[in-house]
Amino acid sequence: MTGNRLSKEELLEKATDILGENGPDALTIDRLCRSLNVTKGSFYHHFKGRDGFIKDLMDYWLEEFTLKIINISEEETNPEKSRDKMIMEALMMKSGPEKAIRAWGRDNPIVASYVERADTIRLDYLQEVFMPYENDPTRRKAIALTAYTTFLGSMFIYPELPRKEHMLMIEYVSRAFGVPIPTTGENNETTGRN
CATH class of the missing domain: 1.10.10.60 (Homeodomain-like)
Structure with missing residues (x-):
């Protein structure tokens, strides 16, 4: 060394x-x-030892895999463009760390608290994203939960899903809830997830 x-x-x-x-x-x-x-x-x-490292690692994960995506999407003032930017950033996110951290959180209380925090931040932000399209907070929360669980589910089941297929899933969820369909480009590249 x-x-x-x-x-x-x-x-x-x-x-x-x-x-x-x-x-x-x-x-x-x-x-x-x-x-x-x-x-x-x-x-x-x-x-400062393993626990200090885990806490710092979880802070890094929260920043890079949640807050950074939100900040990038908020650079757009147009709500639809902001939503579209968020979708593209999320699709480029690596799935390996997300899957490993969620598994780790089942056994480690420090990690579990960060997973819960990330989920809360992400769901709260998604509810804000859907605010221009849905006034009813209960329905808006249902839309956010559906979109988020669809995203996480696809990450676990099919991490190398081509972007075109991801966009098709997003289109179906959008139509189901009467939300405008994102315009993020339709190429057949796979997402950045691995």
């Missing part, structure tokens, strides 16, 4: 990759350091 010091973000990014590719049991301090060719001292320079 070279003894290089990497930034905290570089360590968290690599940890997210390991987690997404191999699951939580594979995410050890030793494996993370070996994969980046750094010493454990580099790890402990940034993190």
